Amino acid sequence: MKKILVANRGEIAVRIIRACRDAGYVSIAIASEADSQALFARLADEVHALSGTSPLQTYLNQQAILDIAARSGADAVHPGYGLLSENAEFAAAVEAAGLKWIGPSASAIDLLGDKVAARGIAKKVGAPLLPSVDDGHLTIEQAKAFAEEHGFPVIIKAQNGGGGRGMRVARGFEELEPQFAAAVREATIAFGRPECFIERYLERARHVETQCLADQYGNVVVLSTRDCSLQRRQQKLIEEAPAPFLSDRQVSQLTESSIAILKAVDYQGAATVEYLVTPEGDIYFLEVNTRVQVEHPVTEQITGVDIICQMFKIAEGERLDIVLPTIKQHSIEFRLNAEDLWADFSPAPGKIKRLQLPAGPGVRIDFGYLEGDTVPPYYDSLVGKIIVTGSTREEAISRSRRALAELSVEGIKTILPLHRTILDRAEFVAASPEDFQVYTRWIDAELPTLCEAALAYKQVNVPGREPPVNDAQAFKVEEEEAPTYRVGIKAPLSGLILEMLVSEGDMISAGDVVAIMESMKMEQSIIAEVAGVVAKINVSKGDFIEMDNDILGVD
CATH class of the missing domain: 3.30.470.20 (ATP-grasp fold, B domain)
Structure with a gap:
């Protein structure tokens, strides 16, 4: 290896770039438009631009990253953590392109990234396991039967999840069905697969x-x-x-x-x-x-x-x-x-x-x-x-x-x-x-x-200084046309729309979840504060929306 492409951003990209320097490798950074002047981009030996700002457009865009690897003459890829680091498809694509993948094989990622498969391996080698139902086809009926046998609390987990995503705890039968549905939904949105499993939940475990x-x-x-x-x-x-x-x-x-x-x-x-x-x-x-x-x-x-x-x-x-x-x-x-x-x-x-x-x-x-x-x-x-x-x-x-x-x-x-x-x-x-x-x-x-x-x-503002705001130079908000609806349901944070749960013309009630969005890897349910008819939807799944902009309008 001579040139290592760092398929990540932020502090882990900085860490890997410094390690490349220590070990004598040329480091290649990839940077979204929002990261064009980021520290990791400034430290790398080379930096190549990724078009767009959202993770899907940039650091999760496998083909764009592989194209940069080819253009830059990279001969290896280090994925860091998060993003594509545990994506078996990407690991296989890197190796198919003739590059070294600095991590485990795609097959090992597949086996251990699937929590049910990993539990099977652990059981085979004698590692201790909690009681569970993990046949890969968990139904709400099975979940109820498991809770009746083993008691509460229980935890429903995304089979292909990680990083705390797609995990829901139920402490009684009244919580089991909604938490099961939420885990399946989160698993589908975050990992593209709905499969979940259930196991005993330990309240005070380390x-x-x-x-x-x-x-x-x-x-x-x-x-x-x-x-x-x-x-x-x-x-x-x-x-x-x-x-x-x-x-x-x-x-x-x-x-x-x-x-x-x-x-x-x-x-x-x-x-x-x-x-x-x-x-x-x-x-x-x-x-x-x-x-x-x-x-x-x-x-x-x-x-x-x-x-x-x-x-x-x-x-x-x-x-x-x-x-x-x-x-x-x-x-x-x-x-x-x-x-x-x-x-x-x-x-x-x-x-x-x-x-x-x-x-x-x-x-x-x-x-x-x-x-x-x-x-x-x-x-x-x-x-x-x-x-x-x-x-x-x-x-x-x-x-x-x-x-x-x-x-x-x-x-x-x-x-x-x-x-x-x-x-x-x-x-x-x-x-x-x-x-x-x-x-x-x-x-x-x-x-x-x-x-x-x-x-x-608690941090306080220094007297005479403006309160913390987003850098206007980095994030420009386009002027929007005057809304044609009675009231807008706004984004509480800047982030990515993961799922729209309503369509134009739908009747909604106050308290309904109308959309799911993600900001800085945290999932947020968007709750309707008013009842009415959905008059206009301003975003689609995968879109980025600034804080306080209307996700949809209600008449």
Whole structure:
């Protein structure tokens, strides 16, 4: 390999481009119109334009990316995470074009990306599994029978899903049917396939995972464990390595089953095998992510292994020759998302007017933006990550408080106050397994209390400055004709229309869901606030719409 096309954007594109520089490869960036001046585009050796702004037009446009790879003389593609990273069709197309795919084979992605198939593999190698119905043809009747046998709560999951999408929890029979329908709909919209499965839902389980590397010669190495329990709506916000308060027996069980699962599919590349750990210490297999993870830096910090560069070596056909040191450090990662904590985590794109980053011992910054850059509304809300490492968990927490106190962002809203608040919570900073009380729904359950405490850290506008707004230069709103209808149902955010659920002429009632849209990877149901007849629909599935523009008009 000589020239690597980075089929991604934002902070992971920056991370891969820097790794290319370290390893001596030429980096090729692809940039949408909204990202033409982005940090990753500025850092790459070459940058090629993608026409349009929406993900479908740009970073999910397989043919456009393959055309750029051909024109640029690239001989390899690194997909990063998200977008096309776990798309078996794209992986196969890259290899069919004569390029190296820096990741697992298309067949391995297919097998492990299908949650039902992955569960079958896990069962075959003896990994522990929760009770489920996962024959690939789940019906509401089967779901009801399962709930009657195993009790509530249960979770319905998209068979081909990931990233927290297509997952719905039901805590009673009255919730089961609507949640089942919602999971099927989300699965169809997000992944193009409606198949779902159902399993027991563990209310207070931790999310623990293993970071793995595998080469084409059958060697699999588990670098470390991680704990990713601090999540909001199944989206990870804080991760740490190694996972705290695990026994040697638990670590061995996680390691052995991870290796067995990956060997069963002749895996090569980076992988993360995810599990749930109950308060009683029981472990259950969850899924495999066939890509590099957002949280990979915490493992790099405690092991000294550059995971991206190892992916390069594996793609080059080299054998893994990693000698793992005894882990004597602890690392914590905080995702800085452009979201409004006090508006239910609504995406908050805009221009970063001022950015003061922390530094000092143990602090690593992986950001996709710098001061003066604009966070566009079309993509993921992740601005960057603060990774803090210490010789012990206690030191990592202490350094984290210092680092987050130094961090300052103006011009956009972020979830920084939430991170600062969590560092003051006894359930997280606990020094014993008995006192360590966080679990996957802890943030959701504690959110009112956390928000109240976070008010002390709330970002305020500097006197004399305008409140945060989107950069008008980057996002121009076309003047629209005067509406010909009584009232418009507006987009609450800038984003992509995933599905229109009504047609012109339909009667709607207040409270009806009329459309589904996505902003920065967050799905939003558009609710009618008035009753009437749909007079005009202004957008179609796949269109991008600016915040406060009318999705449809009602008479």
